[in-house]
Amino acid sequence: MAKLPVSLTINGDEHDLLIEPRKTLLAVLRDTIGLTGTKEGCSTGDCGACTVIVDGKAVTSCMVLAVTASGKEITTIEGLASDGELHPVQQAFINTGGYQCGFCTPGFIMASKALIDENPDRTEEEFRHALGGNICRCTGYTKILEAVLEAAEEIRTTA
């Protein structure tokens, strides 16, 4: 299949690539760039494990064709910590035990970060509904919600 030129900015690094139009952003991140922190859980946009942030919005990267992301700023789980410091959302997931097997965790952290950036003042109930696109099978969500509320509080008070 013919390949098209694609320019992606991923975690601040520019990548100029030749990509088949049928390849998803998820496939390019994982198989071409080698950033495997973003997970494939369903390939149908239903589980949220592949959530990344594109131009500030959380998206399921299995539902995005890579060619349509050309020229956009993409942040993956690998790009969240800076200067050796974990992002407050990452730290909160550790503090509260908001992960178990960890497979859904990158997606949850990216989705949570985007939600908190947009509005850190959501209530628990609002976060519960806003995170309804991400599936976790291990935690029962109780400790994930604790993590998100703790991170939101941290970001609110230090912003």
Next chain:
Amino acid sequence: MSEYTVVGQTVARVDAVEKVTGAAQYGADVHPPGMLYGKIVRSKHAHANIRSIDTSEAEKLPGVRAIITQDDVPSGRRVFATDKVLYLGEPLAAVAATDPDIAEEAAERIKIDYEVLPVVQDVIEAIKPSAPRLHGDDTKDGPNRREISGQIRKLSRDKENDHSDEMSKLEAELEAYPDEVYYNISAESHTEAGDVEKGFAESDVVVEDTYVIPRVHQTYMEPHVSVASADSSGKITVWASTQGPFAIRSGIAGTLGIPLTQINVIGTTMGGGFGGRFGVIITHVPAVLLSQKTGRPVRVQMTREEEFTDGRPAPGCVIKLKTGATNDGRILAREALAFWDSGSVSGASIGSTIRVRGVYKIPNLKVDAYGVHTNKSGTAAYRAPGAPQAIFAGESQLDEIAERIGMDPVKFRLMNMREEGDAVPAGGSEPKVGYKETLEAVADAAGWWDREADENQGWGVAVGDWTNGCGPGGVYVSVHEDGSARIFHGSMDITGTDTAISQIIAEILTVPYESVTIRRGDTDSAPYSTGSGGSVVTFTMGNTAKLAAEDAHQRILELASERLNTNVDDLELRDGAVHIVSAEQPKSISLGELAAYSLSTTGGPIVGKGSFARQASTPALAAQIAKVEVDPGTGRTRVLKLVASQDVGFAINPMAVEGQIEGGTVQGYAWAMMEEMQYGEEGNINPGFVDYRVPTSADLPTVESVIVEVPAPNGPYGAKGVGEPPITPTLATMANAVKDAIGIRVTELPIKPEKVVDALKSNGHGA
């Protein structure tokens, strides 16, 4: 708890940073140079003869490197179907290509000529003489044809109080068919204690009902995956997302007829398992065969859809249950007849039907269970395999009895619970377990005793028991010249077990938790370890780790006695240093100094070894209370409160234990309220998250967990396995709460809104 400094404390897990930064390496993250992508070719019919498989069009596709069928399995052991398929999605062939899309396209180009056969998907249909026979053997003593015992037949004819359609259908069929034979039977299990007929005769109240529990998928978030690499010498390396690398090693060796030493299995970080991640054929063997054929590494990764069609989910079942009790609340007899949907192969956890006995003093018990073949994939373990199904029946019926005799459901359970030394029906005598403590704890925490409910609100309670497994394991621990310690073992971390092992080592060596690191070896390097399932890891590997640390501890004291020129008996290891206990002049040497001393003299590295096989486990109880509100218009049930207590023996890492309780409870909630693998004439019809709904954070409130600690005599620090018990009572907890809210007893799960609306309408409560 205060006598310990590291165990019993909440600590951040050893894998915390790699899990929140995306660095943890799961199966599909392995990408050796030159890797090809495998794809399994699957049956498009649920039951069919295979006339031919034509791979010629697929072979022409550029990028295709190999196509294999059963002809390519040198051992002849069944990996792919040949002449007949028994379920939708059954593997027929596999492709390896340079790109995943090419592999998928090639798989679609393979032409299979089917002769479609009649399909049977329902266990009650499958046991009838008119059913298609999956395995063909119709001889009187054939393995899939069983004579019905007189006792069971009598039970199935006892119509009193049973309004179930399922059993009425069976009843009519049996009446019409005098042969007294069940068909498509894969296995059977029978248990009897006391005399149930006598027990029912002496009972004031007898309740009988039929419970239908659906097949559900474990739905671990990481689909099955393996990467295999066969080198030119014949050595095979398999990166496997599995609960049991050693079982995968022996499984591959057995299937392919090659020596164990020729296979190295590297367990990758596991994206959930819940019992479903032990199967060897699913992806591992096809990956190995494709790598052998191409001489290149091959990854075989299932899609979510393939997980639903060819995973190994939990079996559904039909359980007919009958319970007799006296008006003053004593349970006298219980009798069960169960048909478990085993799918195309045997393996459903039919022995778990015995769990209908619960934790109660039931003097008369009879349990008959059959595994039944249907046109579905085979089944596997799912978190306390078989127990949620049996306990749903048992605990639902207990509430019906309590209601008939006018007794509070918690009090009724407390009154009948076994105590230390009581006989376990068909199973020895009861050890000390916190049954009553756990139920009382959840009742107190939930506010059961002064509970209130508005209209359409209700409260439900149930308990479930489970006993952790046990198996062999080995652990080495090394103490280094900087005072740190390193653990080496071969057990897969199952959401926190590496952390528990590290805590135990730190506790015994009296060093900070942060100075202990843990490394998992592959099957070539690590000592054998039992699989990470059956809640075994903290019990088995915790005991093993304890032995290793105690061995190192002994060596430390010996070396210190040499260095400090005193008797071992005068020494104490405390705060990371060895101290002379009774010296007039206090004298001590740190572990680091001692390790350095040992390296520079004749002592050598400080290494402790632990090797463990098994010890008797102690049962655990999970007790749960839910408060719900049912909308009579939409039939939707909303959970207002969900409280879960569990006797965990001893919580080595309380935050991790809470996480297990919360997660297991929500899986139980999902089985009760939403999950169901649905089957039509051509197999599974809901193979994805849109049609097979699992809960999200929007579906539930906070789960309140309550830890109860009644130590297990043989557990490390008294710990019991905690992973499985919390799923066991939730199905009944929810059904009992719905019954309390709207007066409708749902015996067929899941309790979907449409079912509630229909039931309300037929009871004259139409919206």
